[in-house]
Amino acid sequence: EVQLLESGGGLVQPGGSLRLSCAASGFTFRNYAMTWVRQAPGKGLEWVSTMSISVDSTFYADSVKGRFTISRDNFRNTLYLQMDSLRAEDTAVYYCARDRVEFGGNSPQDYWGQGTLVTVSS
Amino acid sequence: EIVMTQSPATLSVSPGERATLSCRASQSVGTNLAWYQQKPGQAPRLLIYGASTRATGIPARFSGSGSGTEFTLTISSLQSEDCAVYYCQQHNNWPPVLNFGGGTKVEIK
Numbered sequence: 001e002v003q004l005l006e007s008g009g010g011l012v013q014p015g016g017s018l019r020l021s022c023a024a025s026g027f028t029f030r031n032y033a034m035t036w037v038r039q040a041p042g043k044g045l046e047w048v049s050t051m052s053i054s055v056d057s058t059f060y061a062d063s064v065k066g067r068f069t070i071s072r073d074n075f076r077n078t079l080y081l082q083m084d085s086l087r088a089e090d091t092a093v094y095y096c097a098r099d100r101v102e103f104g105g106n107s108p109q110d111y112w113g114q115g116t117l118v119t120v121s122s
Numbered sequence: 123e124i125v126m127t128q129s130p131a132t133l134s135v136s137p138g139e140r141a142t143l144s145c146r147a148s149q150s151v152g153t154n155l156a157w158y159q160q161k162p163g164q165a166p167r168l169l170i171y172g173a174s175t176r177a178t179g180i181p182a183r184f185s186g187s188g189s190g191t192e193f194t195l196t197i198s199s200l201q202s203e204d205c206a207v208y209y210c211q212q213h214n215n216w217p218p219v220l221n222f223g224g225g226t227k228v229e230i231k
Contacts, residue, residue, distance in 0.1 A: 095166070
């Protein structure tokens, strides 16, 4: 059974940093691109970042480019999102999700974690 | 940037009736369009990919159609458990920018 479990969320002051983790199990993690999607309170879904199976292929939304860094550890089957220079508008539930196509390129996300809440406030 | 626009924002449908949701892309995305369902307090669930292919375990009452810039999600006979917000997402461009639409909330009339 595919499982994705996020952790690392919490309350952080504006300008601060936080690192989210997503522990994956039930599939061959290294064969799939992985994606972070966030959802501000009461709002819609916003794509944040995707990392392909190649560790040097990373993609970011303009809203987080230069502040967030996606990475993966294929030995620990874990996806990360390092978030720096956090702003109030980054407050959201952050979901980790698996891209549907094994060894694929751009594809939708077929498995999602339960999400972790990040609150940026003084 | 491709902008995804969903309509209506809210849709009220009687149980057993058909629900039709629309998604429009600001430029062609071919058939690289997915639909998700999200219930309160839950993560999104993939319903449809490739504009018209149901994901694993999705009931046959859900169907998708369209190509290019105009897409439709149809729920043929609305059940109470279908009350949720539905999002479309394009995954056409490279490098990937996986834009979502703003969502359509489906409620029971």
